[in-house]
Amino acid sequence: MSDLIIFGFVVGVAVLLVGIGKSGFADGAGLIATPLMALVMPMADAAALMLPILLFIDVFILRHYRNDYDRKNLNLLVPAGIVGIAIGALFFNAFQGNERVLKVGLGVLALVFLAYQLGRTRLLGLAEQYTAPPAFGFAMGILGGFTSTLAHAGLPPILIYLLPQKLEPRRYVGTVAYLFFVINVVKLIPYTALGLLRVGNIPLTLVLLPVTYLGIRLGYWLQARIPKALFAQIIYVLLFFTGVRLLFS
Numbered sequence: 601m602s603d604l605i606i607f608g609f610v611v612g613v614a615v616l617l618v619g620i621g622k623s624g625f626a627d628g629a630g631l632i633a634t635p636l637m638a639l640v641m642p643m644a645d646a647a648a649l650m651l652p653i654l655l656f657i658d659v660f661i662l663r664h665y666r667n668d669y670d671r672k673n674l675n676l677l678v679p680a681g682i683v684g685i686a687i688g689a690l691f692f693n694a695f696q697g698n699e700r701v702l703k704v705g706l707g708v709l710a711l712v713f714l715a716y717q718l719g720r721t722r723l724l725g726l727a728e729q730y731t732a733p734p735a736f737g738f739a740m741g742i743l744g745g746f747t748s749t750l751a752h753a754g755l756p757p758i759l760i761y762l763l764p765q766k767l768e769p770r771r772y773v774g775t776v777a778y779l780f781f782v783i784n785v786v787k788l789i790p791y792t793a794l795g796l797l798r799v800g801n802i803p804l805t806l807v808l809l810p811v812t813y814l815g816i817r818l819g820y821w822l823q824a825r826i827p828k829a830l831f832a833q834i835i836y837v838l839l840f841f842t843g844v845r846l847l848f849s
Contacts, residue, residue: 619815668774684745707846
């Protein structure tokens with residue numbers, strides 16, 4: 601019973617953080633969800649459990665940004681993202697039976713995400729000094745598709761390419777929303793082919809959907825009560841210890 605309680609608590613917190621991240625209160629909150637869940641379940645199962653939840657959120661967000669997107673960026677990033685998904689699927693297929701390799705890889709990704717978040721301001725400042733060619737955007741799209749396939753954390757490389765362009769806010773949010781909606785839909789193909797999506801997970805997914813919505817509402821509530829920087833620091837500490845735990849589990 602104690603293991604079940606720990607499982608429910610960890611998964612609930614992970615999904616809650618995804619919702620908080622989607623509210624716009626803490627961009628890095630969603631990055632920790634899959635690594636955190638991988639502490640109490642196989643990594644592939646954690647990724648598969650999150651996918652329907654993310655698709656639900658994507659549809660919710662697209663309702664508000666359906667006419668706001670940058671077609672030129674999508675024409676570049678969507679094909680690149682699909683290439684990244686294919687590479688991620690090959691990685692899953694090669695190491696699906698080796699949980700140790702998968703969790704070490706996820707732990708490394710978690711620490712890389714942490715390094716990105718800590719150096720994000722400086723990194724984006726450097727990026728703004730240069731006009732990134734389409735080849736760089738395609739490379740970031742591939743990396744985004746790959747990390748999204750493994751850990752649903754494809755946003756950082758996409759931001760590195762998009763933010764320096766200084767798109768109008770709604771156009772930027774809509775572009776990101778459309779991109780990851782397409783990426784998450786396409787991910788259904790390799791996840792199904794690899795046997796990661798299971799009918800038995802449907803009840804748990806349905807239970808977690810309201811938790812995701814609660815996280816979104818909580819994110820809105822926190823915005824007026826807790827400094828964003830303080831919450832981000834808590835997430836970074838949690839991300840660090842989660843990544844280290846995965847590396848040495």
